[in-house]
Amino acid sequence: MNLLPDSQQQEIIDATAGFLESEFPLSRLHESEEPVPISRELWQTMAELGWFGLGLSEELGGTGFTLAEEALLFRELGRVLAPTNVLAASLAVRVASLAHQSELAESIIGGNQRVAIAETADMESTLGENVTGRFRCIDGSDVELVLCSSAQGFALVTRDALGQGDVVPCMDEHTHLEIFDIGGLPALAFAPTEMDSIQNRGSVLAASMLVGSSEAARDQATEYAKERQQFGKPIGVFQAIKHKCADMASRCEAATWQTFYAALAVRDGHADATFQASAAKLLSAKAATENGQANILVHGGYGVTAEYDAHLFLKRSHVLDLLIGTHGEHLTRVLHEPTAA
């Protein structure tokens, strides 16, 4: 039993962090007030890094790592507020693979088809061989595939088949939000919730991004509290600020270890996998949104300006929170599913 990443996993973390620092600097979000889709070139590079099939076995065409390494990757993606398309692609690969659509899976792994995720927006949606209902599509302005998500599972459809949706300004100005009303569109591939624990995998990956976002907000608030001077000293000296930062750290730790534990419990098929995955999603969403709020408050007036980064973490945390199940669904699961022995 050891929850800490081993040396090979640490290498994945370091390499990923280095790559993201140069390709996804936060400064990019100040260069445009519009969502900027990931370029084809960058998408291809990520495919070459093996990200889209990272947790898929080599015999199925993947990179051969597991959900644990995927969790580490997505934590880093969450840290730099990367778009949700990598999450969508990772799940889409598995959905295609589970539906025995190996060519489709290969095409996504190879970066030839880009993917966005669309979360159900009403109670009447149905996912199966056909897709019906209203869906909120995230970061889907320049993709070839859309992965529809609901409590029933995941269904993959082509972006072209959806036609023009209703593009709505998003709370997070860097997230492209488009609403689709879909009526009986045949799915390219469908995987029900329980199949290969697909929804739990999705919960863990979304939780990992939320963990990364909550940690980045904690680090930013802490750095600011060390530098910003008032009353002749750094504001981090004052307990009103110090304790806010300590609470941010506490929320991060709880969310991080719960998420790592969940990644391993889902990977190893434990009886409590669903409980652990939903607990991870709940704890990490709480950490990311509450740390996002605290980060703004630690920054004072600068925290509410567009020029500073603080608001970006809060906004993205609400977007990520929306993915792979509502609070209510996860709360019901953690109340009724079996816990660890």
Place this chain on the structure above:
Amino acid sequence: MDLDLSSEDERFREEVRDWLHENVPKEPAPPYGPEYREYCRQWQRTQFEGGWAGISWPSEYGGCGLPPIRQMIWHQENARANAPAVGVNFVGLNHGGPTLIACGTEEQKAYHLPRILRGDIVWCQGFSEPSAGSDLAALKTRGVVDGDDLVVNGQKIWTSYAEHADFQELLVRTDPDASKHGGISWLICDMNLPGVEVRPIKTMTGHSHFSEVFYTDVRIPLSNMVGELNDGWRVTMATLSFERGTAFMSGQIELAKVVESLIELAKNTTGPDGRRPAIQDDGIARSLGMIRAEVSALRCLTLASISRALESEMPGPEGSITKLFYADLSMRVRQLALEILGGQALERTPQGWTNEYLGAFNVAIGGGTSEIQRNIIGERVLGLPRDRNRK
């Protein structure tokens, strides 16, 4: 990263489970008084004779010398078997004994360690004073060298189980002219010495869990000093790292069980609408769900500490995060119990939820308040600057 227990760990779990099944006392612990002390001591004796005393203590001092993962398994199985809590033996086993192991003389170790393990002697803590709580190093109780003795005068407070204790980990000021942290010594005080007076403090639960202790010309032999004269702060840091690092592990594991019984309570209590069980109330169900997720995160925090302990021996400052999270959750669990009970919460029974609610504040105060834990997290985990006016 893995969750697998080795086959040796699994076998250990089975052995513990079998032994507890045979040996856990059938009768519940008396709530307080000399009978409680006897009950705790007898249970410790039973564990000693079964070869289970001092799970994480080094084997050269009579412990089992087992790694933290086994300690966790031990606590898990104790919780599952409804085994008695450590009770009056908490200080001796969890930080008094470990401090002697880390800093004591061979003579001190040889006398105390086997007796602690056998349940022959009970230890208590003499750190806080009326004017030195969170600011522990402001302590004033004086120790003056006179021949081969230290003559101690002063007062301690919040001493849990003082009336049951034979010995005390006692901090005294031995050099009033030295710096605040530089003039303190760590002593083993025999609680039966002339001049030691214990006055129990009745708490808001109605019981006397802790006491004031007064010292009037108490002569403590210099051979009872742990560490050097005026070097007691270093020894204290060792004591506190054990107290914050590992001492609460059993409480953290126990809390998961408390949450499950809270869910049972919500199934068996009529909810706010006066018709359906409380668990069918949306607000209560959501709160219960979140608390169940949080107690799971607490368990993961404990597992993370165990993972870190594979790489370093002394618990690090991250232990303060676990303690803070645990204290906050402990209180909220009991607050939710009151919400579920509604008006029934006013009806008090000796070991019911209302008493637990009133008793849960202790967790956020004892062993370093939650505010002190936040200072430690801010300064030693996050690297935020200290207040230079804080001496």
